[in-house]
Amino acid sequence: MATSRKVTLLSSDGESFEVEQSVAVESITIKDSIEEGSAGNPIPVPKVNSKILAKVIEYCKKHVESAKAEDRVDDEDLVAWDADFVKVDQATLFDLIRAANFLNIKSLLDLTCQTVADMIKGKTPEEKRKTFTIRNDFTPEEEEEVRRENQWAFE
Amino acid sequence: MKQRTWPHRTDNPRFTALPFDGSSVDDLAAKFARRRHHHHHQTDRSASTSASSRRVPKPPPPPPPSSSRLRSPASRWKLAPAGSPKPAPSRDFAGLPYDVLARIAASFTQSNLRAASLVCRSWNEALRPLREAMLLLHWGKRFKHGRGGAGANSEKALDSFLKGAARGSTLAMVDAGLMYWEMGKKEAAIELYRKAASLGDPAGQCNLGIAYLQVEPAKPQEAIKWLQLASAAGHIRAQYQLALCLHRGSGQDTNLVEAARWYLKAAEGGYVRAMYNVALCYSFGEGFHRNRRQARSWMKRAADRGHSKAQFEHGLSLFSEGEMLKAVVYLELATRAGERAAAHLKHVILQQLSAPSRDRGMFLADNWRALPSSR
Numbered sequence: 001m002a003t004s005r006k007v008t009l010l011s012s013d014g015e016s017f018e019v020e021q022s023v024a025v026e027s028i029t030i031k032d033s034i035e036e037g038s039a040g041n042p043i044p045v046p047k048v049n050s051k052i053l054a055k056v057i058e059y060c061k062k063h064v065e066s067a068k069a070e071d072r073v074d075d076e077d078l079v080a081w082d083a084d085f086v087k088v089d090q091a092t093l094f095d096l097i098r099a100a101n102f103l104n105i106k107s108l109l110d111l112t113c114q115t116v117a118d119m120i121k122g123k124t125p126e127e128k129r130k131t132f133t134i135r136n137d138f139t140p141e142e143e144e145e146v147r148r149e150n151q152w153a154f155e
Numbered sequence: 156m157k158q159r160t161w162p163h164r165t166d167n168p169r170f171t172a173l174p175f176d177g178s179s180v181d182d183l184a185a186k187f188a189r190r191r192h193h194h195h196h197q198t199d200r201s202a203s204t205s206a207s208s209r210r211v212p213k214p215p216p217p218p219p220p221s222s223s224r225l226r227s228p229a230s231r232w233k234l235a236p237a238g239s240p241k242p243a244p245s246r247d248f249a250g251l252p253y254d255v256l257a258r259i260a261a262s263f264t265q266s267n268l269r270a271a272s273l274v275c276r277s278w279n280e281a282l283r284p285l286r287e288a289m290l291l292l293h294w295g296k297r298f299k300h301g302r303g304g305a306g307a308n309s310e311k312a313l314d315s316f317l318k319g320a321a322r323g324s325t326l327a328m329v330d331a332g333l334m335y336w337e338m339g340k341k342e343a344a345i346e347l348y349r350k351a352a353s354l355g356d357p358a359g360q361c362n363l364g365i366a367y368l369q370v371e372p373a374k375p376q377e378a379i380k381w382l383q384l385a386s387a388a389g390h391i392r393a394q395y396q397l398a399l400c401l402h403r404g405s406g407q408d409t410n411l412v413e414a415a416r417w418y419l420k421a422a423e424g425g426y427v428r429a430m431y432n433v434a435l436c437y438s439f440g441e442g443f444h445r446n447r448r449q450a451r452s453w454m455k456r457a458a459d460r461g462h463s464k465a466q467f468e469h470g471l472s473l474f475s476e477g478e479m480l481k482a483v484v485y486l487e488l489a490t491r492a493g494e495r496a497a498a499h500l501k502h503v504i505l506q507q508l509s510a511p512s513r514d515r516g517m518f519l520a521d522n523w524r525a526l527p528s529s530r
Contacts, residue, residue: 079387090246090248091246094246094247094248094251095246097251097255098252101252101254101255109255109258110353110354110355113255113258113259113355114259114355116248116259117259117260117262117263117355120259120260120263120267120271121263121267122267123270124270125270125271125273125274128270128271128274129274129275132248132249132274133248134247134248134249134274134275134278135249135275136274136275137249137275137276138273138275138276138279142276143273146272146273146279147273149286
């Protein structure tokens with residue numbers, strides 16, 4: 001199988017991206033659809049717009065290249081690269097999570113989830129809501145119930 | 156096994172908690188929107204003064220937390236409600252899919268989990284299995300150590316931990332793995348550690364790394380990979396173990412500079428054996444430039460925290476500086492801990508001390524307490 005095989009991905013807003021197949025199949029979703037033969041060309045990627053798809057492709061490219069190098073020094077560089085990669089605004093981070101989830105790219109999902117986890121940890125509920133601009137949709141009774149739910153079990 | 160973003164144990168759909176009574180997804184989205192507006196009024200009445208009173212009128216929320224189990228893109232499209240407005244999909248973190256949230260919170264401690272559960276309803280729902288897992292973890296620990304009037308019961312402990320692990324808590328996975336390891340079931344332990352490690356739990360990563368070093372045949376490359384992850388996340392024991400690997404060069408070239416660096420990190424984190432090794436590195440110029448002052452400082456720190464060899468070394472230093480009384484105290488401590496070399500020198504010094512000084516020395520040794528350390 002020629003390693004320089006290319007596929008074309010089509011974002012939800014109609015932009016085409018040509019990528020190596022080895023990069024595209026970082027996404028298990030895409031990999032499966034190629035193997036099942038149901039992919040078509042270009043491969044449509046619904047729900048992922050061009051901005052996010054471009055970032056996802058950038059991530060996959062970098063990781064595929066690093067896997068080839070296999071040098072421990074590169075590992076540290078990759079970690080630093082990853083850390084920079086997720087320094088984005090929240091909306092983008094959110095979109096990346098959804099894209100990684102939908103496209104089933106484990107390493108990207110791990111990375112983005114870890115980023116969000118670090119943003120969540122150590123904060124009070126109100127601080128967490130502020131961080132992510134989430135509306136508190138509990139009624140006061142519900143909120144009390146949730147608090148109590150955890151209390152009794154731990155004496 | 157088909158690749159999934161989340162290893163499901165059971166195949167329960169994630170949205171059983173929502174009023175999903177088989178109506179079409181359109182209806183569901185509409186129901187969701189209606190409930191939201193309803194509560195919009197309710198919470199207004201309760202006059203919350205928090206910043207969340209900034210109500211931005213939103214379009215109906217995104218499709219309910221849909222399963223990430225994808226067969227092909229085609230079936231995924233079917234889940235999108237036909238009639239919902241599709242301008243900008245709202246980037247509402249409240250709308251994160253349940254399994255993604257569960258993955259995010261997999262390694263959370265109890266307090267973080269509680270706080271996260273109180274953020275909003277969907278988070279509360281999403282994190283329910285993890286809260287159950289915490290309970291199981293709690294019970295498991297009690298069974299393991301035998302509290303509340305009951306004796307220790309390993310079987311029940313393991314059972315609880317495994318149930319907690321099944322609900323996605325990496326803390327439970329690590330504890331279950333530990334029990335398996337202690338029982339000698341190394342394969343099972345490694346499998347659990349691996350799960351926790353891949354979910355980003357530093358303790359899981361550390362234990363996995365150590366397991367790979369101790370298993371037959373050892374897998375040093377894998378070990379180092381996982382120890383590095385845990386070390387980068389700040390896990391102190393992992394940092395020490397990583398330093399050891401790099402120092403000994405198990406499986407690859409030794410890297411003294413890196414080793415010294417990680418010893419120092421672990422030492423700064425309070426790991427006593429690392430402090431001792433840092434002192435040696437400075438003393439012999441391994442990985443660090445020779446620095447007598449630093450060597451002495453770290454050796455004292457290790458000694459003060461109960462490291463018997465460090466106590467001997469530090470006693471030696473004090474002796475060479477003429478601090479006889481202090482030297483004798485440390486040497487006595489080292490002797491009591493079994494360092495035979497210390498005993499000889501101690502006797503030599505004792506000859507040179509007056510009787511009151513000798514008594515004082517023994518008194519100080521008797522009343523010495525180790526400083527706290529992280530291990």
